Amino acid sequence: MTDTVSFGYEDVAPAEKTARVGEVFKSVASRYDLMNDAMSGGLHRVWKDVFVRRVKPRGGEHILDMAGGTGDIAFRMAPSGASITVADINPAMLEVGMGRAAKRGIDGLVWTEANAETLQFPYRFFDAYTIAFGIRNVTDIPAALREAHRVLKRGGRFYCLEFSTTLWPGFAEVYDAYSHHLVPKLGKALAGDADSYKYLVESIRRFPDMARFEAMIAEAGFVRTSVEPMLGGLVAIHSGWKI
Template identity: 85%
Template sequence: MSDTVSFGYEDVAPEEKTRRVGAVFSNVASRYDLMNDAMSGGLHRLWKDRFVRRVKPQAGETILDMAGGTGDIAFRLAKSGAAVTVADINPEMLAVGVERAAERGIDNLVWTEANAEKLQFPDRFFDGYTIAFGIRNVTDIPAALREAHRVLKRGGRFFCLEFSTTVWPGFAQVYDAYSHHLVPKLGKLLADDEDSYRYLIESIRRFPDMPSFERMIGEAGFIRTRAEPVLGGLVAIHSGWKI
């Protein structure tokens, strides 16, 4: 990893990014749904449904949902009967997820604090690994991808849902104006936190484009990698398999 990494439009030391990203998510944990609604116009709910359909969870499988603290993906996965472990580096996000699970009467999830770059799970442990809107906030993304590969069984699958770069003419400019100018103001209005929302938008702009991130997944050891664009690439579902 290089001496500096991106934190929004800034370049900072790796340990500084880890600290500052942690602060962002501690700040927004209790308003996570508001944050996602502000950033996606509410469409994140449909994207997550589509994402889980691509994962195709099965009863009896073990799935690690990384950076899944508030449970949005895990609740959807668990409907299949899969054994889902929800992992997140941020305890405030996990606390929100545990509370939401209790409200829904969901008691079959495992919740654990974990760093995507250095997981505590043994080799070849899970059938599936999912991460939704979390990979761009990881300090050392290649390390996290290697860890995902390590903890998957042979034949296991990796799925990642993340904002990307739309290639639809005209739409990119409209969304760019919306995200840069309106989302931070919504953050101020809804959560009294303009800076956290500004970082989250800037982090999207610094994230690798679809071909670049697909290449990174392959470099981590996955085969049959794929990037499925949504809304022309505004969001992408990335996948790969371990053999």
């Protein structure tokens, strides 16, 4: 890993990014749906539904949902009968998720605090690894991808849902103006927190484009990598297989 990493538009020491990202998500944990609505215009629910359909969770499988603390992806996969471990580096996010699960009567999920870069799980343990809107906040993304590969069984599948860069002419400029100018204001008005929303917008701009991120997944050891863009690449589902 380099001496500095991006925290929004700033370049900071890796340890500083980890700490500051932790504070961002501690701040927004109780307003997670509000945050995602502001970032996506409410479309995150549709994208997550599509994402889980691509994962195709099945009964008897062991699935790791990384950076899934509030449970959005795990709740959608739970009816499949798969054994799902929800992991997140942020205890505040996990607390929100466990509370939501209790209110919805969703039992059987395993909740655990974990760092995507240094997972505590054994080699070749999971059938699938999912991460939705979390990879861009990881300090050392290549390390997290290598860990995802390590904990997957042979034949295991990797799925990542993340904001990217739309290639539609005109729409890119409209979304850029919306996200940079309106999202922080919405964060201030609705959640009293403009700075966290400002970081989240900037983190999208600093995240690798679809082709580069797909290459990073391949560099971690995955094969048959693919990318499914939505809204021209504003959001993309990346996937790969371990053989």
